[in-house]
Amino acid sequence: MFKNLTVGRALVYAALLLMAIYYLLPLYVMLTTSFKSLDDIRAGNMLSLPQAWQGGAWVKAWAEACTGVECNGMQGFFWNSIKMTLPAVAISTILGAVNGYVVSMWRFRGSDALFTMLLVGCFIPFQVVLLPMAQVLGMLGIANTTTGLVLVHVVYGTAFTTLFFRNFYITVPDELVKAARIDGAGFWTIFLRILLPISGPIFVVCIIWQFTQIWNDFLFGVVFASGEAQPITVALNNLVNTSTGVKEYNVDMAAAIIAALPTLFVYMVAGRYFVRGLTAGAVKG
Amino acid sequence: MAALSINNVYKTYANGTDVLKGIDIAIEDGQFLILVGPSGCGKSTLLNMIAGLDDITSGDIEIGGKRVNDLSPKDRDIAMVFQSYALYPSMTVRQNISFGLEIRKVAQAEIDATVNRVAEMLQITHLLDRKPGQMSGGQRQRVAMGRALARNPSIFLFDEPLSNLDAKLRVEMRTEIKLMHQRLKSTIVYVTHDQIEAMTLGDKIAVMKDGIVQQFGSPQDIYDNPANLFVASFIGSPSMNFIPATVIQTGSDIGVKICDDNGCVVLPLPHDKTKLAQFVGQEVIFGIRPEQITDARTAHREGLPVMSCHIDVIEPTGPDTLVFVSLNNTKVCCRTHPTEAKRPGQSMELVFDVSKAVLFDPKTEARIV
Numbered sequence: 194m195f196k197n198l199t200v201g202r203a204l205v206y207a208a209l210l211l212m213a214i215y216y217l218l219p220l221y222v223m224l225t226t227s228f229k230s231l232d233d234i235r236a237g238n239m240l241s242l243p244q245a246w247q248g249g250a251w252v253k254a255w256a257e258a259c260t261g262v263e264c265n266g267m268q269g270f271f272w273n274s275i276k277m278t279l280p281a282v283a284i285s286t287i288l289g290a291v292n293g294y295v296v297s298m299w300r301f302r303g304s305d306a307l308f309t310m311l312l313v314g315c316f317i318p319f320q321v322v323l324l325p326m327a328q329v330l331g332m333l334g335i336a337n338t339t340t341g342l343v344l345v346h347v348v349y350g351t352a353f354t355t356l357f358f359r360n361f362y363i364t365v366p367d368e369l370v371k372a373a374r375i376d377g378a379g380f381w382t383i384f385l386r387i388l389l390p391i392s393g394p395i396f397v398v399c400i401i402w403q404f405t406q407i408w409n410d411f412l413f414g415v416v417f418a419s420g421e422a423q424p425i426t427v428a429l430n431n432l433v434n435t436s437t438g439v440k441e442y443n444v445d446m447a448a449a450i451i452a453a454l455p456t457l458f459v460y461m462v463a464g465r466y467f468v469r470g471l472t473a474g475a476v477k478g
Numbered sequence: 479m480a481a482l483s484i485n486n487v488y489k490t491y492a493n494g495t496d497v498l499k500g501i502d503i504a505i506e507d508g509q510f511l512i513l514v515g516p517s518g519c520g521k522s523t524l525l526n527m528i529a530g531l532d533d534i535t536s537g538d539i540e541i542g543g544k545r546v547n548d549l550s551p552k553d554r555d556i557a558m559v560f561q562s563y564a565l566y567p568s569m570t571v572r573q574n575i576s577f578g579l580e581i582r583k584v585a586q587a588e589i590d591a592t593v594n595r596v597a598e599m600l601q602i603t604h605l606l607d608r609k610p611g612q613m614s615g616g617q618r619q620r621v622a623m624g625r626a627l628a629r630n631p632s633i634f635l636f637d638e639p640l641s642n643l644d645a646k647l648r649v650e651m652r653t654e655i656k657l658m659h660q661r662l663k664s665t666i667v668y669v670t671h672d673q674i675e676a677m678t679l680g681d682k683i684a685v686m687k688d689g690i691v692q693q694f695g696s697p698q699d700i701y702d703n704p705a706n707l708f709v710a711s712f713i714g715s716p717s718m719n720f721i722p723a724t725v726i727q728t729g730s731d732i733g734v735k736i737c738d739d740n741g742c743v744v745l746p747l748p749h750d751k752t753k754l755a756q757f758v759g760q761e762v763i764f765g766i767r768p769e770q771i772t773d774a775r776t777a778h779r780e781g782l783p784v785m786s787c788h789i790d791v792i793e794p795t796g797p798d799t800l801v802f803v804s805l806n807n808t809k810v811c812c813r814t815h816p817t818e819a820k821r822p823g824q825s826m827e828l829v830f831d832v833s834k835a836v837l838f839d840p841k842t843e844a845r846i847v
Binding site: 302366368369371372373374375376377378382386387390391 | 492526529530531550551552556557558560561562564565566567568569577578581582625629
């Protein structure tokens with residue numbers, strides 16, 4: 194690999210390496226700090242390795258740390274986030290797939306207008322919908338619940354997922370649908386048997402996008418769910434802000450990593466499909 | 479199998495554009511109908527309307543004597559082969575062929591028998607477990623035909639099925655489609671923009687332009703008796719020559735005056751004298767096909783008018799040599815025997831077989847004689 198190493202190329206590699214360090218350094222600091230004791234943190238250098246590796250901060254962050262009045266750690270809120278994210282991702286992705294299928298393959302009078310309106314949904318700032326959404330959730334009787342948060346994220350996410358699927362299905366030749374119609378297949382048969390089997394890449398894109406968006410969301414979580422139902426992002430904020438004398442940086446770091454783990458996991462598992470899905474062009478066949 | 483009749487069919491899009499303006503076509507059971515025309519003439523739209531994929535604005539389409547305007551595609555008993563083949567990418571060839579039968583709830587044993595029969599007929603048995611992505615264009619084309627054949631419909635619809643194939647394969651598949659038609663005696667509607675496909679395959683050809691059927695008839699009839707200048711120029715390769723000329727009466731003969739660098743001659747026309755007489759002294763467009771202007775040896779008929787012409791360019795094609803001359807300041811193509819053709823710059827005696835020549839009105843472009 195060094196045979197073609199020119200000055201220009203070396204510069205490129207150097208720049209890339211620098212960038213990588215720049216992005217990885219905070220993670221390194223977080224990881225090492227989370228395994229240090231408080232004395233170690235106060236005494237040592239931020240970049241140094243722990244003098245003695247200890248996992249106490251992790252246990253505390255997971256099960257004992259105080260997030261306000263309660264002192265049960267992050268565990269309950271981690272499951273809150275799971276209970277919120279999984280259904281919200283699944284529902285919004287499925288809705289997006291069906292929407293995208295309709296606006297790309299079953300054009301009807303006004304379908305372009307409908308798509309444009311859905312598209313506008315992608316550009317509406319979160320803050321604009323806060324008050325009306327709170328009213329709606331109140332009327333539905335699901336304010337301050339995980340169900341309410343799922344609904345908010347589905348409504349908000351469907352605009353994006355529709356866009357993803359529409360842009361994917363628009364590259365599929367519509368002769369495919371015509372052929373299936375002549376073969377006698379109906380709306381759902383065409384969707385389930387012809388289009389879904391080739392939609393793998395766009396599903397991956399959609400799921401990663403929605404998962405990170407919903408898992409990482411703080412604003413909706415802090416506004417529409419509080420106390421028992423709050424998601425992990427809100428709990429993390431509360432944990433860090435709840436001080437009982439000493440600031441426990443090691444616990445804060447461990448809690449932050451716990452909150453970030455699922456998204457890291459999703460990226461590692463599906464990351465390469467993500468790039469592949471984003472660049473997936475026409476379906477040849 | 480079934481007859482097809484299209485009665486006064488119109489298609490207007492929501493924005494007001496008229497795509498089809500009163501189409502009338504009828505073919506009998508087992509006939510091979512070609513819809514041919516330049517792109518944008520409405521031929522594919524008409525095919526989609528026969529298939530039920532596009533709504534009919536007004537008029538009727540009947541398949542086997544039954545009005546199908548309001549039937550959905552699946553209830554029209556048709557099968558269609560698309561230009562892009564439209565094979566289902568996630569399915570194997572076997573699944574592609576059996577999909578339509580499965581949906582129609584045909585018994586599994588019968589499906590298997592049909593798939594095997596069709597695959598054997600099209601020689602794709604070895605491909606049955608492959609997916610479309612693993613096949614060449616020609617193989618996909620065969621599978622697309624197989625999918626249509628398996629259904630055994632009343633009417634087959636072909637939408638430019640050969641245009642994505644290379645030239646050699648296209649000629650092969652053309653013959654196969656014709657063979658299949660002769661064997662199955664199926665009713666076929668075939669859309670193409672290729673006039674050679676139209677001529678070679680069709681029992682009946684509908685030449686379309688601007689949403690109107692310009693002429694509907696047998697291939698030979700359309701070739702010999704084009705209804706107007708457009709049809710005459712569209713069908714035939716190389717295209718018919720169109721020479722602007724004046725109609726002149728000399729004694730009892732009426733003919734057209736043709737000039738070249740060497741001088742002028744009047745080519746007497748053997749057509750109906752009373753008709754010709756109306757145009758004496760007028761400018762017309764004299765239409766004559768390349769094979770009707772040739773060398774003396776190829777013509778081998780006595781008493782045809784001969785003219786010595788100055789050769790501009792020659793194009794040997796193998797069986798013939800095309801000789802280009804300039805008549806009435808128009809480039810004219812003549813088809814001659816390769817050994818008889820002279821060199822560019824020389825003059826050559828050309829024989830005009832005017833018996834099949836046609837005359838057009840230069841303004842309306844309609845056929846007049």
